[in-house]
Amino acid sequence: MSTQAVSRTHGDQMITTIPTIHLAAPMPGFPAHTRFALVRLNDEGLLYAFTSLDNPELRFLVVPPDPFFENYTPEIPDESLALLGYPEAEDVITMLVITAGKEATAANLMAPIVINTVNRMALQVVLAGTEMPVRAILNKK
Amino acid sequence: MLVLTRRAGESVMIGDDVVITVLEARGDVIRLGIQAPRDVRVHREEVYRELQAANREAASPTDAVVDELSRTLRPPSEPDAPQDNR
Numbered sequence: 087m088s089t090q091a092v093s094r095t096h097g098d099q100m101i102t103t104i105p106t107i108h109l110a111a112p113m114p115g116f117p118a119h120t121r122f123a124l125v126r127l128n129d130e131g132l133l134y135a136f137t138s139l140d141n142p143e144l145r146f147l148v149v150p151p152d153p154f155f156e157n158y159t160p161e162i163p164d165e166s167l168a169l170l171g172y173p174e175a176e177d178v179i180t181m182l183v184i185t186a187g188k189e190a191t192a193a194n195l196m197a198p199i200v201i202n203t204v205n206r207m208a209l210q211v212v213l214a215g216t217e218m219p220v221r222a223i224l225n226k227k
Numbered sequence: 228m229l230v231l232t233r234r235a236g237e238s239v240m241i242g243d244d245v246v247i248t249v250l251e252a253r254g255d256v257i258r259l260g261i262q263a264p265r266d267v268r269v270h271r272e273e274v275y276r277e278l279q280a281a282n283r284e285a286a287s288p289t290d291a292v293v294d295e296l297s298r299t300l301r302p303p304s305e306p307d308a309p310q311d312n313r
Binding site for chain 1: 270275278279283284285287293297298302303
């Protein structure tokens, strides 16, 4: 069983800050970091910082998928939904980790960060078995 | 590395609650069944390594990069299909 999770970051639903988020499992590569904060960085709500509370020097830039990838509505695997506490679809925020390169900015569509806004549990969900790219061009310089 | 020989249908236990069962061996393809608690995340190694590398590359951009992106990042005027540049 899978549930469609759609991020809601438009209009009056635009989130500003979630001060404490607990990762149900650490992000690959960063096993020591399980508490994060999500902070909006620009007025349009297009860019957010996902900053470790365990060591604020670790931060990721994340974006809501909707403005950039119109048809991105990944199915969240049931094991991941269980770790998130089986959120209702409207309580879920999806964010994409982006990497600023010299020539382009890329977004990770294969492993979105999915946040349950009610219990503030989050997970970098791995959409294994899909053809989602780890580095999709977000914009070019 | 510990090396064990197992036949189809036989299992290996890792710790108290992870069981890996050889389901089928056909040529150089081995099918495994994995039983693990929910909080034990199971990934194909190459997928996990790729994500690890991608996360490390994405981690901790400089303030200059963050400032520039927060000023300049805009959605595409014509929404594009996701592009793969692997």
